[in-house]
Amino acid sequence: MNKRKLGLHELYGQDPEMADDLVFGRRCHPLSRRGFLTGLAKMSAVLGATPVFADLMPAGLIPATLVNETKPFRIEGKDPGLIVLNDRPLNAETPPHLLDDDVTPAKRLFVRNNGHPPVDPDRRTWKLRIEGEACTNPQSFTLGQLARKFETVTYQLVLECGGNGRAEFHPPASGNQWTLGAVGCPRWTGVRLADVLKACGVSEKAVYVGYYGADTHLSGKPGKDTISRGVPIAKAMRPESLIAWSLNGEDLPLHNGYPLRLVFGGWPGSTSGKWLKKIVIRDRVHDGAKMGGTAYRLPCHPIAPGETVPESDMCIIEEMPVKSLITAPRTATLHPFDKPLTVRGHAWTGSGKVDRMAISIDFGQTWRQIRISEPVNRHAWQHWEVQLQFPQRGYYEIWARATDDAGHAQPMVVPGWNPKGYLNNACHRIGVRIG
Numbered sequence: 129m130n131k132r133k134l135g136l137h138e139l140y141g142q143d144p145e146m147a148d149d150l151v152f153g154r155r156c157h158p159l160s161r162r163g164f165l166t167g168l169a170k171m172s173a174v175l176g177a178t179p180v181f182a183d184l185m186p187a188g189l190i191p192a193t194l195v196n197e198t199k200p201f202r203i204e205g206k207d208p209g210l211i212v213l214n215d216r217p218l219n220a221e222t223p224p225h226l227l228d229d230d231v232t233p234a235k236r237l238f239v240r241n242n243g244h245p246p247v248d249p250d251r252r253t254w255k256l257r258i259e260g261e262a263c264t265n266p267q268s269f270t271l272g273q274l275a276r277k278f279e280t281v282t283y284q285l286v287l288e289c290g291g292n293g294r295a296e297f298h299p300p301a302s303g304n305q306w307t308l309g310a311v312g313c314p315r316w317t318g319v320r321l322a323d324v325l326k327a328c329g330v331s332e333k334a335v336y337v338g339y340y341g342a343d344t345h346l347s348g349k350p351g352k353d354t355i356s357r358g359v360p361i362a363k364a365m366r367p368e369s370l371i372a373w374s375l376n377g378e379d380l381p382l383h384n385g386y387p388l389r390l391v392f393g394g395w396p397g398s399t400s401g402k403w404l405k406k407i408v409i410r411d412r413v414h415d416g417a418k419m420g421g422t423a424y425r426l427p428c429h430p431i432a433p434g435e436t437v438p439e440s441d442m443c444i445i446e447e448m449p450v451k452s453l454i455t456a457p458r459t460a461t462l463h464p465f466d467k468p469l470t471v472r473g474h475a476w477t478g479s480g481k482v483d484r485m486a487i488s489i490d491f492g493q494t495w496r497q498i499r500i501s502e503p504v505n506r507h508a509w510q511h512w513e514v515q516l517q518f519p520q521r522g523y524y525e526i527w528a529r530a531t532d533d534a535g536h537a538q539p540m541v542v543p544g545w546n547p548k549g550y551l552n553n554a555c556h557r558i559g560v561r562i563g
């Protein structure tokens with residue numbers, strides 16, 4: 129069953145949980161009954177006994193006793209409503225109605241892992257190393273040293289995967305089929321990357337910073353990086369570019385990088401290295417894993433859908449484009465005609481800020497301009513809310529469109545096809561029945 133082909137009218141009158149599953153494709157996904165099992169200890173705990181021939185068990189095989197498990201799939205510390213797109217590595221997105229909070233709770237922040245997180249990392253002994261060709265005074269820091277030597281700062285920053293919205297591209301792009309929920313905006317606490325880099329000596333040759341994390345490659349090969357990306361030195365030096373150890377005042381969740389990570393608000397999430405072990409100050413564009421080829425790069429010039437692009441014509445993604453989400457009501461809501469409907473959500477952009485927000489209930493024929501809040505700081509998402517009255521009973525779609533301060537508006541249709549399906553910032557739309 130393809131969730132995108134499912135008419136919304138088919139969902140009304142269903143048990144809301146069932147409707148939710150259909151809309152978000154949970155029941156349609158082949159992984160829906162899989163267990164997320166890493167390591168013998170965890171598997172034993174789930175099964176209630178140690179599998180005796182565990183080392184003969186094919187990787188990725190779901191223990192038969194769990195195959196008919198009907199309990200929802202759970203990720204430790206995460207909301208059971210997250211949609212698991214892949215369990216090896218773990219990738220899970222947050223449906224829009226669970227992104228309604230102004231500040232995204234840790235349990236509702238999506239997870240995008242390229243490999244396996246480190247096993248039981250310890251924040252007390254964790255060390256971060258700063259070095260590289262353009263670093264004149266290489267040093268290592270514990271978390272305690274970072275906190276003592278540098279000013280602690282907190283910013284609310286949007287983290288969005290470059291591939292968010294990939295599921296809508298045609299021809300399809302390979303990779304996790306993110307729909308809308310590979311985004312969140314929690315409050316991050318840590319130190320400024322700039323302060324740490326300056327203490328370690330940034331030479332005039334500095335062009336880029338790259339990161340290395342402690343996660344392990346799916347192949348199990350030691351020393352093989354899962355991902356090692358970075359940002360140009362100018363972005364690294366911005367005051368909101370962070371080395372963070374805390375999310376909403378708590379330790380980072382394991383899957384979101386515990387105990388230490390980078391956060392570059394407004395840039396592809398892939399720049400925000402998790403389980404951060406090392407930063408290199410480079411005298412050239414960083415050339416770590418997933419910096420080349422089609423990874424996190426776009427054709428430098430527009431192309432036709434499906435066209436192949438020579439590597440030399442691919443450019444690294446920098447700022448993320450303007451985008452918005454409708455977080456209330458959830459799609460497929462039934463609402464009484466005589467009561468105004470509260471519609472709300474967020475809008476954000478990787479550069480500048482969002483300065484116009486518009487809503488349509490007539491498939492884009494007319495747009496109503498609505499108020500949008502100021503961001504609490506640069507790269508925080510902004511909020512909007514409106515009460516809608518409908519002309520008569522019936523089915524409507526609510527469309528939302530944000531425009532940034534440079535005049536870029538969200539497109540109504542999926543924009544610029546590219547080989548890996550990045551940067552889909554098409555307008556979000558929901559269906560409601562007013563009855």
Ligand SMILES: Nc1nc2c(c(=O)[nH]1)N[C@H]1C(S)=C(S)[C@@H](COP(=O)(O)O)O[C@H]1N2
Nearest residue numbers: 238239240241242289341384397398401402
């Ligand atoms: N070490 C490491 N850092 C990483 C990744 C990873 O797999 N390993 N994934 C990146 C990608 S592609 C994204 S979108 C964000 C996701 O952050 P989150 O899982 O905390 O939401 O982390 C980035 N940092």
Ligand SMILES: [Mo]
Nearest residue numbers: 289290397398
């Ligand atoms: Mo990502």
